[in-house]
Amino acid sequence: MNEEFSIRLAREDDIQTLEVLIPLSVRSLQASFYSSAQMEAALGPVFGVDRQLISDGTYFIVERSGHIVGCGGWSRRRAVFGGDRARTQADSSLDPERDPARIRAFFVHPEWARRGIGRSILSACESAICAAGFRDAVLVATLAGEPLYASFGYTVAERYMVPLTESLALPVVRMAKSFNSNDRNA
């Protein structure tokens, strides 16, 4: 990512913009992997803003000329995907000694795809995860997201379907990575 772009933590007042960015990103960058029906059913429950990450200070924003062009984060909580609106109970905390951190909710503006925005957010997440003392990270990738995480050394643990409606499901990939002690001291 070059110096046109800057990264910072997301704030509550970014939420309205994120609620526009996420569907734009999904409908464009996932279109070669999922049907319109799958994307529309997943927007909200699967692809949506998780306010918990913002209030935990674990969600990043990338801006260009004052406009948000990407977002993504990590979590010290149990949920592996999904907007907070679909959640009925509090998302409980993980133990860094025992549990893997979660990588969560990456969305890049389609006009700025393949410029290194996803990579820069993932690097920021990994640094923060290691600083928080976690040894591993897991994530549930879309088929569109899989190459980004693979390029960082995440390996496929399982391919499965997230049920969306009675007749629709979303193929996704559970991926994992272990950090060595050098990463964690970085």
Ligand SMILES: CC(C)(COP(=O)(O)OP(=O)(O)OC[C@H]1O[C@@H](n2cnc3c(N)ncnc32)[C@H](O)[C@@H]1OP(=O)(O)O)[C@@H](O)C(=O)NCCC(=O)NCCS
């Ligand atoms: C997945 C996503 C976040 C990637 O963001 P991005 O900013 O375009 O990714 P980057 O430019 O940082 O890519 C970094 C590396 O990841 C890999 N990569 C990313 N997108 C890829 C694609 N479409 N095809 C192949 N490799 C890809 C490449 O190795 C790339 O490096 P390179 O460009 O030097 O070859 C973006 O495509 C997106 O928002 N998709 C829609 C929403 C979504 O599905 N999010 C994932 C949720 S798990």
